[in-house]
Amino acid sequence: MKQRILFVCLGNICRSPAAEAVLRDMATSQNAEIEIDSAGTYGGHAGEKSDPRMREAAARRGIAMTHRARQVREEDFDRFDRIIVMDDNNYERVFRLAPDRAAQRKIYRFVEFCTQHPEWSYVPDPYYEGREGFELVLDLLEDGCKNLLAELMTNDGRQ
Ligand code: 4NP
Numbered sequence: 001m002k003q004r005i006l007f008v009c010l011g012n013i014c015r016s017p018a019a020e021a022v023l024r025d026m027a028t029s030q031n032a033e034i035e036i037d038s039a040g041t042y043g044g045h046a047g048e049k050s051d052p053r054m055r056e057a058a059a060r061r062g063i064a065m066t067h068r069a070r071q072v073r074e075e076d077f078d079r080f081d082r083i084i085v086m087d088d089n090n091y092e093r094v095f096r097l098a099p100d101r102a103a104q105r106k107i108y109r110f111v112e113f114c115t116q117h118p119e120w121s122y123v124p125d126p127y128y129e130g131r132e133g134f135e136l137v138l139d140l141l142e143d144g145c146k147n148l149l150a151e152l153m154t155n156d157g158r159q
Helices: 015-028 052-060 090-097 131-155
Strands: 004-007 034-038 082-085 108-110
Touching: 004 015, 004 052, 004 090, 004 131, 015 034, 015 082, 052 082, 052 131, 090 108
Parallel strands: 004 034, 004 082, 082 108
Antiparallel strands: none
């Protein structure tokens, strides 16, 4: 069955829409049918395009970002198989939104899927950083999405 993945960060204009775009790009090139979306724990940027600095950094790697920001909501636990958060603050907020234990078990930390960046226990917020911050986010996202996709393709049909 088609698997459904939701990435979550704070504003839904930098990290999680980039994760959405990176995974979609990889899934498309491997013909994997996966439903992918992203959302933020903070709704203040709802309706906005992603941060231009994030879009430009992704574009330099050939990845287009078209997402419009939205806030995560309780119904997302029904719609998605996995909710993958960028940092501990996101984890706490999403955990508190989960209606039951089964929903709580759908929450993952993005870095669980990274193998090349053991020094990072979260995906750092690039909002107040320079260009290197955005490049680091994409390095982490490419690392983790590659392994996440491999896992999703292995699990295909089980869920
Ligand atoms: P994101 O980055 O969580 O990766 O989308 C941020 C975007 C906006 C804000 C903070 C982080 N903000 O404070 O508005």
